[in-house]
Amino acid sequence: MSQAVELPKPGSPPSDAGGIPPEDLPKVYRAMLLARLMDERCLSLQRQGRIGFYVPLQGQEGAQVACAWALDPSDWLFPAYRELAVALVRGLPLVSLFDQFIGNAGDVLKGRQMPNHYGAREYRFVTASSPVGTQIIHAVGAAMAAQRKKERIVTVTFFGDGTTSSNDFHSGLNFAGVFQAPTIFFCQNNQWAISMPRERQTRSKTLAMKASAYGIEGVVVDGEDVHAVYRAVRDARRKAIAGGGPTLIEAQVYRLGPHSTSDDPKRYRTDAELAEWKARDSVGRVRQELLTSGGLTEESEAKLLESLRAEIAMALKEAEGTAPIDPSTLFDDVFERPTPRLDEERAEFSKFLTEGVLKP
Amino acid sequence: MSQAVELPKPGSPPSDAGGIPPEDLPKVYRAMLLARLMDERCLSLQRQGRIGFYVPLQGQEGAQVACAWALDPSDWLFPAYRELAVALVRGLPLVSLFDQFIGNAGDVLKGRQMPNHYGAREYRFVTASSPVGTQIIHAVGAAMAAQRKKERIVTVTFFGDGTTSSNDFHSGLNFAGVFQAPTIFFCQNNQWAISMPRERQTRSKTLAMKASAYGIEGVVVDGEDVHAVYRAVRDARRKAIAGGGPTLIEAQVYRLGPHSTSDDPKRYRTDAELAEWKARDSVGRVRQELLTSGGLTEESEAKLLESLRAEIAMALKEAEGTAPIDPSTLFDDVFERPTPRLDEERAEFSKFLTEGVLKP
């Protein structure tokens, strides 16, 4: 089933032509490569049983890195589960990601979540959940709070094409319109929601045009073009900060891999479609641009790859060397302070651990 | 707070100019008047404590009657709580409405629902619930079922401006678009959702334009113009039956009365706004048209009013003379056959009634 993706017409330029600053492009490329290498590594760790599950992002690195690049560290991010490259640009350390994938004692989430659902308050990267779409309205609520507190930030929420069908896409965009919340809705249309192709998810021609149902601006960008994404996000941010309200950005990308390590895309899509999109891949495009401009050479790239792989290996080693999570943490964080009932359950649990009724 | 209602431009005519057939217009007027008289009667019955609650429809008679007039008896209707005039055109007997308002032994709903939530399978008028919007997706599911059974009918669902913010407005329109369900979404934009004015419900310029977010057609009509409404619904029906898919119709009307007998609109809106809309009232417009064409005279109108009032009085009398609901019906219809638990509860209940622990 081939996807009729409508790329934006060349004749509809954003408000200013500048894309990612040339001096930034090598760093952007580095982040994209790091994401891709992490992804490859994690897929193999999952196959080896060293992590339990994994959600790959290949095909979406460019859109994610470019989006994150256009933001400010003070902005609040509300991701879904596929935002590895955003997390990396944001600064989440590799080791903290591995800690989360493993769910060990170093995991700030205390081993509570499946892999890929990380989050770190420190980086204003809010811990994701699995039900799709719920984060969209959180981003709007947070933006309304920022408005109230007169803090000049934006909130950005990430979600996929399938998620436009969710309840909170509807409530989120509607609230944002009504309250003119400074929120950027960053929709990565990767053409598939597990096995559901984009054109059977909804009959609207583009996802971006859904914005008009809420009186807000919608923009379609080629998500494999980092400059286009960067511009769209930067403009949306400027507008929001200036009080111009929210924007829905549809970045047209492709999920090159499976939905997750539990998925087999061969059941529902063709190799031809995959090949078509591989040719458009943002990683190849940025690489070409850098090779042309001299910002990258075959040798410097080889070195870069090597150092990134080493970085990843070191982080993994550290995470795998970290102790498992302490079982008694099971009862923490249900509430700020445990209720008597939870204390009682924890006491029984500890006794069971001591007596061997439970074995960690 | 004055409403900036955009009426459709005269330059955007529907596909064919004919409105309600002239020979039908007296009947249409009769139905509109009947609805208005019923409404006035019920408001006073509520004030007298003879019915517990009431949701008035004044200001929306024209839109409702015209819409219902354009449909076929085989079509399935999924109303909200304000569709009195639709019910009347559909053929629900006055006495059955009063039975429902009272919740007596004659009520087909067996006294289970608040007034205005009637429904009658016989008339393909599905029993409404109170949570707004839930009926929208039911209409779509039923339309999909009709498609599957190859039955050439449409489903029509009724809801208000506020309900466009509901989850099932979103799921309903999206499913209808994807499956090209033969459904007409008839939105009576009466400018208010209790105290929330239309323009603060959503930032989209019209409600009809929300249709494009789902790849379906959206139409705005002056809901106080019965001909315009009739045409829009008839065209939408023809299209749907021909396989052309669903339509969202926004009929711009005004709720002249309170939201319900529990509401006091003086708290949130102005007399000026009310006066402005009263001048546009469909009842007055049709009346004028008929007086001009000779289809109505002052005398024939007086007779009509008298006979309608008599009809209402007779039905009310009959309903008020009907026995109260039998208490033991409380346990019916939870399931097709009661579970042992329900049988046990019913037995205890009967014993309590006999012993006077419970007094009907």
Add this chain to the structure above:
Amino acid sequence: MTEITLVQAVNRALFDAMRADPDVLLLGEDIGVNGGVFRATEGLIKEFGPERVVDTPLSETGIVGAAIGMALYGLKPVAEIQFLDFIYPAFDQIVSELAKFRYRSGGQYPCHVVIRSPYGGGIKGGLYHSQSAEAYFAHTAGLKVVIPSNPADAKGLLTSAIFDPDPVIFLEPKRIYRAVTGEVPDGDHRVPLGSASIVRPGSDVSVFAYGAMIPPVVEAAKAVQAEGLSAEVIDLRSLVPLDEAAILKSVEKTGRAVIVHEAPRFVGFGAEVAALLAEKALYSLKSPVRRVTGYDTPFPYALENLYLPNAERIAHAIRASAREG
């Protein structure tokens, strides 16, 4: 001390909390100019403006979701759901997000949110303006659930809820919003969450109830008193955390228990109280535990007076409990 109704006490608690803390704000449907359909927020928009008394579009998922986002950002939102029957569109936000945010984030993201909503029958509201949904929330780990039965508790518990760092579902018995007035302390009056209250001490039978069931329970206790039966009436007030100690203490004394609520019986909150007794007070129980509750049907309209537990049914159960065993 002022003599006010329960709904006025709610209003007072909101007013005081908003005055005390600029981070407290309200959101919901028709809560602004209209003052709420039960007038619980009457006058607040005038005092605090539309930025702190936020009228929202008609979407409960939006109301709760936005409240969560605001709380993550550092505000203390109090969301109103117009009728508890209309909370289900927000169920995903409540169960998946509100209840689990702190836990899933390893404590990084608490959700300082109160959801308040009128609940229960007795106003001829039929299926959709009468429900008692407390069991759903009480079963959901991560939520606190609180139900006042009188003006003083309404103010004291709501104030505690607003300043509690955890999400609190605060259910208001609309049937008695205006039924009685009661003395309510002025100023920062707080009733701690997690403590039951003994409404009427007694020695023969323990009766556990909450919210709008307290008046008929008290009436029943008075009725049996005339027959020489002493019923201890305990208002649970806080379903989560539950004051198990108070429940056990009472039954250890009386050996008999009647549990009363409006919600359907099957897997209702009363089941938990009964289970607690079967687990921790079995040897004290002299006669079977009894539940006087709504029936296992949807909430009716015409027959609501027969559906809702009344003083007679409750008295009947108290007598049976005392008689047996």
Add this chain to the structure above:
Amino acid sequence: MTEITLVQAVNRALFDAMRADPDVLLLGEDIGVNGGVFRATEGLIKEFGPERVVDTPLSETGIVGAAIGMALYGLKPVAEIQFLDFIYPAFDQIVSELAKFRYRSGGQYPCHVVIRSPYGGGIKGGLYHSQSAEAYFAHTAGLKVVIPSNPADAKGLLTSAIFDPDPVIFLEPKRIYRAVTGEVPDGDHRVPLGSASIVRPGSDVSVFAYGAMIPPVVEAAKAVQAEGLSAEVIDLRSLVPLDEAAILKSVEKTGRAVIVHEAPRFVGFGAEVAALLAEKALYSLKSPVRRVTGYDTPFPYALENLYLPNAERIAHAIRASAREG
């Protein structure tokens, strides 16, 4: 008779029902070409086409709402919710509409709908791919709730559910979807809703469980058997209607009860079973009722093996129950 897994039995039941009745159709996410994320609908689209195996947009409220509309019109839809954790967006449709349509319409509009969904832990799914939400549905008047624990029951109960005129929430223990194979009768095999099954007769302690808890309960029963303790294992199978007679009969015999489920304890389904015993079998009870359940926390990821009741915890409770009193 064929030896198949539980998920294959589900598939078989769907296949047979669709073949037997053209009004049966399926809808859900990824159930078509993809055959469902657990492959429960594998092959069905090939046999019955996309008009009867309907891949829907990503909206559970839409799936359940459309299923209701189809049922009103006369079809018998079977909706799949991909994971039970994702049913909450449909909660309003389920609680407000599906459960109440027949009642509110005075019997005019039954809802012949099955919602099937994989539930429970044990697959390292963390908070959002592990939940056991049966208590919410069991508390909701108007819904039937069914949970099979083996292939034969899966086919027999699902077939009964599909042809039952009432809405049925059919929960599939995904942890044991493929754990064991079992003999499943070919043809129109039906197990009536509302009857428990005695998995293992016994005389000392009654153990009540369902779904994926049956294997560890049986393991525990075997372990204590070696110590001379005879545990009667009862698979409730149908939570609504509940086979109260079977529960009471067993406890009248043994005088002791242990209740096991994965869901959190507080106001969980086990509370109702315990309450039933406290009400109707108090004088038979020789020792306190015990519940072995998930803890009152959200479902964890890394520690799920410590969270889920295992054979040791269950055996421990059986022993304690037998020892006391």
